Amino acid sequence: MMTDTLLDIEDLSVTFPTRRGPFIAVRDATLNLSPGEIHGLVGESGAGKSTIGAAIMGLLEGAGHISGGTVHFRGDAISGRDRAAMRALRGKKISMIFQDPLTSLNPLFTVGAQLVETITEHLDLTEAQARDRARDLLDRVGIPDPDTRLDQYPHQFSGGMRQRVVIALALCSEPDVIIADEPTTALDVSIQKQILDLIRSLVDERQVGVILITHDMGVIAETTDSVTVMYMGEVVEHGATAQVLGHPEHEYTRSLIAAVPRPDRKVERFPQISYGGRETRFAVEELAKDWPETPAPDGPLVEARGLEKRFLAKGAILPGMRQYFTAVDDVSFDIRPGEVFGLVGESGSGKSTIARMIAGLYPLDGGEVLFDGQRVSGADTATLTSFRRQIQMIFQDPFSSLNPRHRVDRIVAEPALHLGVIPEAEVADRVRDLLEKVGLGADAAVKYPHEFSGGQRQRISIARALATQPRFLICDEPTSALDVSIQAQILNMLKDLQEHLGLTMLFISHDLPVVRQMCDRVGVLKDGRLVELQDTETLFAAPEDPYTQELLRLMPKTDLLSTEGLAEL
Amino acid sequence: MLSFIIRRIGQSVLVLLITGLIAFSMFRFVGDPIDNMLGQERTLEDVERLRAQLGLDQPFPVQYFKFLENAAQGNFGVSYRQGRPVAEILLERAPATLELAIVSGLLAVAFGIALGVFTAIRRNGVAANVIMATSLIGVSLPTFLIGILLIYLFSVELGWLPSFGRGDTVALGGWWTTGFLTESGLKALVLPAITLGLYQMTLIMRLVRSEMLEVLRQDYIRFARARGLKERTVNFRHALKNTMVPVVTVIGLQLGAIIAFAIITETVFQWPGVGLLFINAIQFVDIPVMAAYLMLISVMFVGINLIVDILYVFIDPRLRVDRAGGH
Structure with missing residues (x-):
């Protein structure tokens, strides 16, 4: 059995010294990897899964070090080896693929240059032989026309193609572990x-072992x-995938699996991860008490008619020679009062552009936007001010959508003050009240954004959006930067807002299971066009x-996941 | 890419027209040149004649256009003080300044990049910290003070190097004189070059260091390490080239600044270059010389920046227009 194991990690601990004393990122982790196996390492951010990967590679950041346990590669201890010995192993026997191919x-440097330098580093080949091998590698990872591609730069590749190049780089010297x-x-x-199919086929063909961190x-x-x-740095459960996901034994695994949005069934609310006491309250009923009543319009609340947006693709001095890229092409839809309308599509499909056009952040190149029956595009200042009060946005990245130099009270109050919704004397009270109700506590007002986690920041964004008491909320990928348990909390909050305050929402996402849970109606976008609305x-x-069918198929x-704790609607 | 370069050249021309306007307006608004040129005993006819001769009686735009036309041909008029064509005086002085600027520029770039890379790679080492602390002196001390200190130490106390002048020079071709070929010329170059280049060197060093630290945090550097590449390859091949992208801009600007800052160094060391000429011209309100100097400096700045913009395209493939790739 031992000889069959590629990687044998036993009681591994990783410690980072900090000013407040040592921080143990991984504690007593044990993991085995066999040839031809894909071993998943799953957990939320801060769980220590990437740290294990870096520890195996000898690439721990800063002063991080292995403080206990051993890592064996094919029976030889590799933990505790010096830097030169680790470098000889890296890329040659154990390779790594990172998250962002961009x-x-x-x-x-050209893709070919990066491949060739890696190949000649590990294998005793001439430049010309290395180039031949580089071409074969590109071919093997499914990049068409490898001869031309070798001399191109990374920016000339699409995201998926770049990740194939990254995989080709990881395969340069036929490693045993990826x-x-x-x-x-x-x-x-x-x-x-x-x-994923490519990784699976490499594993099957070459009997490499893969640790898949996700x-x-x-x-x-x-x-x-x-x-x-x-x-939190500890292994809570391990085993065959079907066993662990289908019949989780540890309470954390159970709650984690329950929080995963399912594409195949709709649930009323997401089960919250109760493990570790991370539940936060959202006092939406209290919020509803002094929420202004607005009569629902007879027709749709928001109407988008023939929206069109073009971006300059290639500049030129003469207007006639400029080339444009059509990001949004004749898109029309209505959003009914009180509904959650979803827009889904892959990156570059134009969904965020549409959100910005409706919010008035991008000028329209064609078409019009109506809010409550009134034309907003090209309207006068008074109409626009009233419109802006009634519409607010929640952005994707909670780290860049809050000004890091402003205190939370200022961030939350800003739109309301700017639009003159709240008298200045009442602002401080209103902000504290809002922060209290979104579950952050009034003390949050005097802190800065960096003192909060991603989920908490998204609550700040929600408080900011609610400060003007809007009728319409645009959520642009509000949870795609969050962990699944935090995602569940935020999505539940949004559901509450819709239910108790009667908010209408435009919900933009690339994540179909989330869309299924959140939206009443969905529009599918492809290359700037609306291909289906249902x-x-x-x-x-x-x-x-056919495109929708393809998306759903992919x-x-x-199915493997336990359905325990999910109340079907 | 062609349209990019054409646009940059268009902008450069605009900048030159504006500085030309500023240079020209000195003639109009900084005193009346006639007063300076003609003595106390002048007649009204003399004044009118000279005014017509110099074209000062024509409308402002016509004069401006005339000035530009002459300037484009290298004709900046006659120095009020020396009575010789300004172009001739400048040409005579230019080699001294250019040699000084080239030497201190090379010193600044070479040592700046080398020390910057060193302090970035060994960022926790003792040597790197000593260099960083010392570099603060280079940034914070004014040029003239550094010059005087160097003169005091190496000329007055130790007596190793001359304290002023350019030493012996050798004429090359028709008008260029060089100090590179004589021992006294080289000796005379040392102190001014250090004085002039020190600030730029520390600036480049600190910039290279911070850029390099930023680059070393990037994913592609981690990935290069994960591929098992040698530290040397990672640092000098992958990190350095990416570091240079923003550094090149600043180096370009600093080379312009070296020529402009030469005024102070040249004054301290009595270096017979255009900077010293300019200072003397200010003292005597020699407007043609001042205007010509202003134009010369702006042409150099604009020229260097244009070269930097074009260099960018060579360093960074993302700026090259290329439709061959794609998705």
Whole structure:
């Protein structure tokens, strides 16, 4: 058995010294990897899963070090080896793939140069032989026309193609182990599927072992053979994937699996992860008490008619020679009062552009937007001010959508003050009240954004949006930067807002399972065009457009996951 | 890319027209040149004649256009003080300034980049910290003080190097004189070059260091390490080239600044260059010389920046227009 194991990690602990004393990022983790196996390492951010990957590679950041336990590679201890010995192993026997293919490749060197330098580093080949091998590698990872591609720079490749290049780089010297750290998190579902299939075929053909680090239960369910679940630096459960996901034994695993949005069933509310006492309250009923009543319009609240947006693709001095890229092409839809309207599509499909056009952040190149029957595009200042008060946005990235130099009270008060919704004397009270109600506590007002976690920041964003008492909320990928348990909390909050305050929402996401849980009706976008618009249930049950069918087919299946704790609607 | 360069050249021309306007307006608004040129005993006819001769009686735009036309041909008029064509005086002085600027520029770039890379890679080492602390002196001390200190130490106390002048020079070709070929010329160059280049060197060093630290945190550097590349390859091949992208801009600007800052160094060391000429011109309100100097400096700044913009395209492939790739 021992000789068959590629990687044998026993009681591994990793410690980072900090000013407040040592921080133990991983505690007594044990993990085994066999040839031909894909071993999933799953957990939320801060669980220590990436740290294990870096510890195996000898690439721990800063002063981090292995403070206990051992790592054996094919029976030889590699933990505690010096830097030169680790470097000889890296890339040659153990390779790594990182999350973001956009930043993993050096932008100033051709793909061929990066491949060749890696090959000649590990194998005794001449430049010409290395180039031949580089071409073969590109061919093997499914990049068409490898001869031309070798001389191109990373920016000339699409995201999926770049990740293939990254994989080719990891394969340069036929390693035995590949550590893939969130290899598909930055990619669209269709590309994700291709990359996961590629990894699977490499594993089957060459009997390499792969450690697949991810936060995505769908990826784990579909790709891995066995899985290790981590929580706060400790392994809480491990075993065969079907066993762990289907019949989780540890309470954390159970709550984690319950929080995963399912593509195949709609639930009333997401079960919250109760493990570790992270539940936060949201006093939406109190908020509803002094929420202004507005008569619902007879027609739709928001109407988008023939929206069109073009961006300059290639500048030129003469207007006639400029080239444009049509990001949004003749898109029309209505949003009824009180409903959650979803827009889904892959990156570049134009969904965020549409959100910004409706919010008035982008000027329209064609078409018009009506709010409560009134034309907003090109309206006078008074109409616009009233419109802006009634519409607010929640952005995707809670780290860049809050000004890091402003205190939370100022951030939350800003739109309301600017639009003159709240008298200045009452602002401080209103802000504290709002922060209290979104579950952050009034003390949050005097802190700065960096003192909060991603989920808490998204609550600040929600408080800011609610400060003007809007009728319409645009949520642009509000949870795609969050952990699944935090995602569940935020999505529940949004559901509450819709239910108790009667808010109408435009919900933009690339994540179909989330869309299924959140939206009443869904529009599917492809290359700036609306290809299908349907009731959510109908869309998921019987998609009509071939593109929608394809998207649904490519979604990672979660059939393996235990359905314990899910109340079906 | 062609349209990019054409646009940059268009902007450069605009900048030059504006500085030309400023240079020209000195003639109009900084005193009346006639007063300076003609003595106390002048007649009204003399004044009118000279005014017509110099074209000062024509409308402002015509004069401006005339000035530009002459300037483009290298004709900046006659120095009020020396009575010789300004172009001739400048040409005579230019080699001294250019040699000084080139030497201190090379010193600044070479040592700045080398020390910057060193302090970034060994960022916790003792040597790196000593260099960083010392560099603060280079940034904070004014140029003239550094010059005087160097003169005191190496000329007055130790007597190793001359304290002023350019030493012996050798004429090359028609008008260029060089100090590179004589021992006294080289000796005379040392102190001014250090004085002039020290500030730029520390600036470049600190910039290279912070850029490099930023680059070393990037994913592609981690990935390069994960591929098992040698530290040397990672640092000098992958990190350095990415570091240079923003540094090149600043180096370009600093080379311009070296020529402009030469005024102070040249004054301290009595270096017979255009900077010293400019200072003397200010003292005597020699407007043609001042205007010509202003134009010369702006042409150099604009020229260097244009070169930097074009260099960018060579360093960074993302700026090259290329439709061959894509998705």
